[in-house]
Amino acid sequence: MIRKLTAGALLSALMVVAPFLIADQARADDPIVIKFSHVVAENTPKGQMANKFRDLVAERLDGKVVVEVYPNSQLFNDNQVLEAMLLGDVQMAAPSLSKFGQYTEKLQIFDLPFLFKDMAAVERFQNGPAGQKLLTSMEDVGLLGLGYIHNGMKQLSASKPLLVPEDARGLKFRIQSSDVLQAQFEAVGALPVKKPFSEVFTLLQTKAIDGQENTWSNIYSKKFFEVQEHITASNHGLIDYLIVTSDEFWKSMPDDVRAEVDKALAEAIAHGNKVAMDKATGDRAKIAESGRSTIHELTPEQRAQWVEVMKPVWAKFEDQIGKDLIDAAVESNM
Numbered sequence: 001m002i003r004k005l006t007a008g009a010l011l012s013a014l015m016v017v018a019p020f021l022i023a024d025q026a027r028a029d030d031p032i033v034i035k036f037s038h039v040v041a042e043n044t045p046k047g048q049m050a051n052k053f054r055d056l057v058a059e060r061l062d063g064k065v066v067v068e069v070y071p072n073s074q075l076f077n078d079n080q081v082l083e084a085m086l087l088g089d090v091q092m093a094a095p096s097l098s099k100f101g102q103y104t105e106k107l108q109i110f111d112l113p114f115l116f117k118d119m120a121a122v123e124r125f126q127n128g129p130a131g132q133k134l135l136t137s138m139e140d141v142g143l144l145g146l147g148y149i150h151n152g153m154k155q156l157s158a159s160k161p162l163l164v165p166e167d168a169r170g171l172k173f174r175i176q177s178s179d180v181l182q183a184q185f186e187a188v189g190a191l192p193v194k195k196p197f198s199e200v201f202t203l204l205q206t207k208a209i210d211g212q213e214n215t216w217s218n219i220y221s222k223k224f225f226e227v228q229e230h231i232t233a234s235n236h237g238l239i240d241y242l243i244v245t246s247d248e249f250w251k252s253m254p255d256d257v258r259a260e261v262d263k264a265l266a267e268a269i270a271h272g273n274k275v276a277m278d279k280a281t282g283d284r285a286k287i288a289e290s291g292r293s294t295i296h297e298l299t300p301e302q303r304a305q306w307v308e309v310m311k312p313v314w315a316k317f318e319d320q321i322g323k324d325l326i327d328a329a330v331e332s333n334m
Contacts, residue, residue: 031063031064031065031066032064032065032066032253032257033065033066033068033091034057034065034066034067034068034091034092034261035068035070035075035089035090035091035092036050036053036054036067036068036069036070036090036091036092036093036094037070037073037074037075037076037081037084037090037092037093038050038069038070038071038093038094039071039072039073039077039078039095040071040072041071041072042069042071045149045150045151045272045273045275045276045279046094046149046151046241046272047071048271048272048275049094049149049268049269049271049272049273049275050069050071050094050268050272051069052267052268052271052272053067053069053264053265053268054067054068054069056264056267056268057260057261057264060260060264061257061260061261061264064257065253065257065260065261067092070090075089075090076089076090076093078093078095078096078099079099081093081095082095082099082100082103082143082244085143085244085245085246086141086142086143086246088246088249091245091246091249092146092243092244092245093243093244094149094241094242094243094244095241095242095244096239096240096241097110097111097238097239097240097241097242098110098111098176098178100138100242103138103141103143104137104138105317105320105321106134106137106320106321106322106325107134107137107242108178108179108180108317108320108321109134109321109325109326109329110237110238110240111178111180111181111184111237111238112180112237112310112313112314112317112321112326112329113180113181113184113187113236113237113306113310113313114234114236114237114303114306114307114310115310115314115326115329115330116153116235116238116329116332116333117235117303117333118153118235119150119152119153119235119277121329121332121333122150122153122238122240122332124332125328125329125332126148128328128332129328130324130325130328130329131148131328134325135147135242138244139247142246142247142248143244143245143246143247144244144245144246144247144250145242145243145244146243146244146245146250146262146265147242147243147265147266147269148240148241148242148243148269149240149241149242149243149269149272149273149276150240150241150272150273150276150277151215151217151218151239151240151241151276152215152216152217152238152239152276152277152279152280153215153235153236153237153238153280154213154214154215154234154235154236154237154238154239155213155214155215155216155219155231155232155233155234155235155236156168156211156213156231156232156234156236157211157212157213157214157219157224157225157228157230157231157232157293158171158173158210158211158228158230158232159171159207159210159211159228159229159230160210160229160230161230161232161294161296162211162230162232162234162296163232163296163298163302164302164305164306165187165188165305165306165309166188166189168185168188168189168190168211169188169189169190170189170190170191171190171191171210171211172190172191172193172208172209172210172211173185173190173191173192173193173209173210173211173212173213174193174194174195174199174200174203174209174211174212175192175193175194175195175213176194176197177194179317180313180317181213181237182194183313183316183317184237184310184313187309187310187312187313188309193209195209200212200222200224201222201223201224201227204224204227204228205227211228212224212228213236213237214239215239215280216279216280216281216283216284216287217276217279217280217283218239219231219283219287220283220284220286220287221283225287225290225292225293226290226292226293228293229293229294230293230294230296231287231293231294231295231296232295232296232298233284233295233296233297233298234298234303234306236306243265243269314326
């Protein structure tokens with residue numbers, strides 16, 4: 001028998017169900033929040049890229065998506081952020097490429113010494129099939145790369161001119177924690193010393209180490225040029241960042257919204273990379289104008305010597321990185 005609800009019973013039922021219907025509708029109308037965590041100041045290329053992304057999303061998504069930027073490690077540092085991302089505590093970050101070692105060995109390609117001759121070669125590789133394929137190299141652990149943001153090419157500085165590999169023999173160089181970078185200096189008979197970035201100036205000033213490697217912007221902003229008599233414009237390595245998100249979060253967005261977010265991010269990356277290029281050029285000029293350090297240019301023949309000495313380092317990590325990737329990187333120099 002079908003029983004008819006009285007008006008009072010129907011009203012009571014609606015009163016019970018209505019709050020849940022209203023809550024569901026409110027959740028559907030809530031914006032998608034992207035917490036973007038990074039570790040540097042807002043005036044850096046990475047910081048300016050993140051803020052540009054936030055502003056473009058606000059301008060184009062009409063409140064459907066809100067980007068919250070947290071600079072200066074306000075939420076997490078680069079050693080914490082990837083785990084936090086997998087837990088859903090943050091949706092985007094841009095750690096240094098060297099921070100992904102526990103998730104994939106393939107990104108070590110960007111640490112290989114004297115592999116790329118300049119930033120144009122780096123961009124050809126990153127924007128080509130091999131570099132784009134690397135963005136998905138961590139999907140099996142739930143991380144998805146969205147693009148590369150530049151800091152710049154690394155240069156060598158030391159207490160003496162470094163023109164050919166033999167010039168580095170016996171010198172102590174500060175390095176980040178990286179098996180590739182350790183092998184790089186050992187290949188030329190130098191002594192790699194793993195020390196925090198914050199200690200480099202004092203180590204150079206007190207002669208506890210003889211040299212270091214860094215981008216023009218870091219050499220200028222941290223005043224390394226004031227305590228290093230010689231800088232070689234070697235372009236021997238790269239300090240870049242990978243913009244990364246959770247694969248689950250990225251795919252949870254509606255297709256049309258995700259497409260607009262992706263477009264805004266691409267424009268923000270282009271903006272940040274132009275800032276990085278301009279800063280590298282400007283800071284190099286400031287170092288030259290200071291007269292505190294002599295900048296040495298490598299001739300093609302001198303650079304060829306460095307490349308030849310470093311090829312065994314490429315071979316040492318070939319199984320981890322993949323010969324196909326290394327070959328594609330070499331081709332990007334053509």
